[in-house]
Amino acid sequence: MTKEEFENRIIKALPNAKVEAKDMTGGGDHFSVQVSSDKFKGKTLVEQHQIINQIFEEDFKGTLHALSIQTFIPK
Numbered sequence: 001m002t003k004e005e006f007e008n009r010i011i012k013a014l015p016n017a018k019v020e021a022k023d024m025t026g027g028g029d030h031f032s033v034q035v036s037s038d039k040f041k042g043k044t045l046v047e048q049h050q051i052i053n054q055i056f057e058e059d060f061k062g063t064l065h066a067l068s069i070q071t072f073i074p075k
Contacts, residue, residue: 001028001029001059001063001064002023002028003021003022003023003031006021006023006031006033007019007020007021007033009055009056010033010035010052010055013051013055014035014037014039014051016037016038017035017036017037017039018035018036018037018074019033019034019035019036020033020034021033021034024066024068028063029063029064029065029066030065030066030067031064031066031067031068032067032068033052033067033068033069033070034070034071034072035052035069035070035071035072036071036072036073036074037071037072037073037074038073038074039051040071040072040073041073045071048071049069049071052067052069052071053067053069
């Protein structure tokens with residue numbers, strides 16, 4: 001998966017989110033992502049990360065091997 005495809009999947013699930021992803025190996029299977037979304041308001045950090053992980057649940061069964069997540073709530 002490309003960086004753009006990865007970011008677009010998050011934006012589709014969390015409209016208006018600000019997303020910055022980085023392909024850590026160039027192979028499309030290890031990503032680092034920063035996501036800012038008002039959908040995270042009232043959620044714990046674990047719940048915020050679960051939202052992102054659920055977007056890629058099927059990918060973790062095959063092509064996606066690692067995902068580093070940072071989440072933020074916009075001010």
